Amino acid sequence: MVIENKDRNWGMVIDTDKCTGCNGCVIACQVENNVPLNDQNKFERGRVMSWMRVERYWEGEFPEVKARFIPIPCQHCANAPCEPVCPVYATYHNNEGMNIQVYNRCVGTRYCANGCPYIVRFFNYWEPIWPEEMRNHLNPDVTVRSRGIMEKCSFCIQRIRRGARKAKEENRELEDGEITTACQDACSTQAITFGDLNDPESKVSKLSKDDRSYTLMPHLNTDPNVIYLASIKENKEEFQEEKANSHD
């Protein structure tokens, strides 16, 4: 028997209108994926590691200012600029539309991080150290990366594997919404949706065709699998004008 591997295209839709900038997703990702803790030293040197980050923008003039937030994980680009530059094929695209990072193959050249326009790849400059009482909290389904290795958002691949395995053991197809990422679970406003973009009936593919949808830096032609929904403007013209003028 050959195990059938239905080609999928995992994607994420992030509704920036719902995001409140609470940083819950950042913490959830940190916990789920054994991302090393950041200290002051790392911040000062600009070597912070966080697979998901929330950027803040101010909109309008004082006193009419609004804060806008945009959470940025790895964009899992279909034309990923990080992939062709890796000399050891440690990062590649698999048939599930994900940009994979193979830790045990990585030799730490950091070319991929230089190539990434979204700055979502993080290099382990130091051996990760957790406080004694946190060591038993590490996720056993995720490798603990050592020094000299590049890492980034994996779309919670351990959860995808677990879900797919469960479906196979129960002899059924994966359902839409069955697999959730850690950041999605943590989001109190449900701004994050995850699913299969190849399935026209899935929630993500419907959302991705929304009027408000856009991708980051489309002029680079990276074709990301993370799709954003623009925050809702008071009038539609303003939004359409902005969308027409947007460069990045």
Next chain:
Amino acid sequence: MKVIVPIIGLGGLSTIAILAILFAGLINAWLGQPLPVLGFEQTFDQPINFPHTKHAGPVTEGGLGMDCTYCHRTVENSSSAHVPAVELCASCHRAIGSENSEELKKLRESAGIYSENNQVIVDPKKASPINWKRVHRLPDHVRFVHSAHINYLTNNPGAIKNIPEHLNIYGKENVLSSEVCSTCHGDVANMEQVHQVEPLKMGQCVNCHRENGGPTDCAACHH
């Protein structure tokens, strides 16, 4: 001169010897399994000399013929096979087993079993886990999942390897979970002391995945 030449000779010899040892170490590490000259079945002494032969060995040869899954309970539905908690040992050995056996004494101590006024008492407060040593260890960057492999092999017995003599599973469509373990672990039921029989290197995994149509995507195991 007469003194120096032998010294140089000795130095040369010892250099060659050191290089040879380093080289053997390298080959050993590369192959990842103990070289025959260094003892093919080398393993370590466990804190309690647990005889798999007595428990899982075939009944015809004096074993109890227990299923592997009786003790390694989570193997069918979790990634790890789990070594049983000492309470599971205690559930039988509070009653079964000789009073004088050295190994069982150690077990009773770990499980907090003692007798008082001709009564057997199991005191969980006195129990402490047994510090078993791990025999089959994969590198930290591999995520091996037992349940998926058990699930596949029980439904596809053709892929089972190293089938022990006492099992009769040829030609069956479905087999029990306990009958597939030998593929990677060998005939544990007949081992006095468990040792590794397969190299369990990536080459072996990938070969088997290729033969059986398993995923060969790096991210299937490395994430």
